[in-house]
Amino acid sequence: MSAEAETLADAAPALPVGHYAYDQVDRAFLHDRVEQFRDQVARRISGALSEDEFKPLRLMNGLYLQLHAYMLRIAIPYGMLDSRQMRELAHIARTYDRDYGHFTTRQNLQFNWIRLEDTPDILARLASVDMHAIQTSGNCIRNVTCDQFAGAAADELVDPRVHAEILRQWSTLHPEFSFLPRKFKIAVSGSPHDRVAARFHDIGLVAKPGHGGKVVFDVFVGGGMGRTPLVGVHLRDNLPEEDLLAYLEAMVRVYNEYGRRDNIYKARIKILVQALGAEGYRARVDAEFAAMDRARYRLPPETVAAIRARFGTPDLAAPAGAAESLAAARAADRAFDRWARTNTHPHRHPGYVSAVISLKPDGGIPGDATAAQMDRIADLADRFSFGEIRITHMQNIVLGHVRQDQLHALWQDLRAVGLATANIGLIGDIIACPGLDYCSLANARSIPIAQKLSARFASPELQETIGDLQIKISGCINACGHHHAGHIGILGVDKKGEEFFQLTLGGSAGNDAAVGQILGPALPEDATVDAIARLVDAYLVHRNTGERFLDTYRRLGAALFKDAVYAVA
């Protein structure tokens, strides 16, 4: 460890658990950025800047003009927050918005009712807790996402947060990649089980130990959803850690040089990879990689160690008998037992679990949390999980390190504030984009369909009977609701100004990534929920023992489900 890293490690008790600790250089940068934007806003209001001139400037700070108001998208790098930051988000929701926020599939947070006038003050408040909205929009490398169980999962091989942070620092205001042909999304996993949809990203990285325990990466490229949904190409295995930045630099550089700029719909790297073919793209990357000054981009172990040292680590020390205590609590309380079965994830350390807080209450809006709930989650994180909070790409929240003997107390507190819905991974755990209720791009509303479906399947017993079934809803072809990767995907379409919904079946975002196939003609809004209920009924009738919906679909094909959906539609 370098002298710098040792110095930082000495300060470990002051470091936030879970995410990178900013220093004064980081804070001065954010302060300058806020004041720069404050001046830009003033010039826009005075008319010195036209809307056309101002738009790219506000987008660089995460500020969109949406259907009803300005929307501010706040970066949560690799989904990691601490309780202090969550309380600040609650304060912003309460003071500057309508008392709630919306957690997104990009592990970010959006406020829907922001005033342009207030935005510099909001950004200043965010900066006061080491947060910002930089690169949450625009044609740049966006917020790097990662496994919500990073640093905690029992199956984890490498903690991906450190490399996600390295990529954040590499990509933030990267001079060559700040004006790419289109947005660019990177996800990092450190588990053999893909929980980051790596194969649906522009670049997906799967970290693992290589020879001698040194970290290496499997690299996927050219995945994505939107109007051209594609599973990423497996580009290479065993990329050495020290070449991570050099190789990614080469990958993005090739895209920046050859990616189309004449057509916004053809400007993603997936189109380039398809046009060149995997071999053609790989050859160009390899040529760039060979020609570049590798020493300049080398990522030495000392640098990785120094960045790792800026992460606070939890002092895991569960008492003997924690597991037995949890087992006794589960045996004594059936509702808690169900929640513990669905909403926890195995932890790498004995006596601990990761607890998932569902933001999908029955009939609720997926991903929404009130200011009071955010404050409460911050309190619970302090009490039960070292003040650490994770946002998932499934629009839920994770407390990463909960002692097993304290899980029942956590559940009771969650239940008191309506956050103990036991539906993670089940049919009620629906991803939905904001849709036409908020988004200026959408063709149809996503949230009401999600609400009706979750109310329709609210019974915990029914949900467990149905088992693993992921419904994902997008209000337009941009696919923010990941409908292409849904076991059942729902896509809103516009037909002469009215809402219709197209169903896709068979999508998956995991290791078996697949793009769902369109089932048939789009359905009117008032027929969609009933059609899905019939589809689920058909699955329950025809499944074999132990089969997930996806397994049954893959075994039987679409015809059975098509009949169920369209027989009476």
Next chain:
Amino acid sequence: MDVRNNRRQAGGSSVVTANRLLDGRIVWLAEDGVWSDRIDAAKVFANDGPQGGSERGSEGGSNGGIESVIAAVAARQQADGVVGVYGVQLRDDSATPVPATVRERIRAFGPSVHPEFAPFTEATTNVR
């Protein structure tokens, strides 16, 4: 501007809308030339009315009237403190202004999932 926002038919009627610059809220051009947050206060223009001289229609119809109104209003949007001026086709079966598309009905009456956020309490929140 998204072509969906400009969907009009000859013979129909439209209102003019924008977002307020300072807070982004939706506003409607009213009879007195000021901007209101209530669509029921909006001035209704015949799409092919006599307001302007342009003969250019947006979808092949004779929408010169509303097009010239929009152009004139857009020209003064900075002074008015608004952004993104465009016209919204209305249903022809309603006594009060009701947009023809579900998108514009949501803009006019608020997000359907938060009826308490409707811009005016007496408005219908049934976007259908």
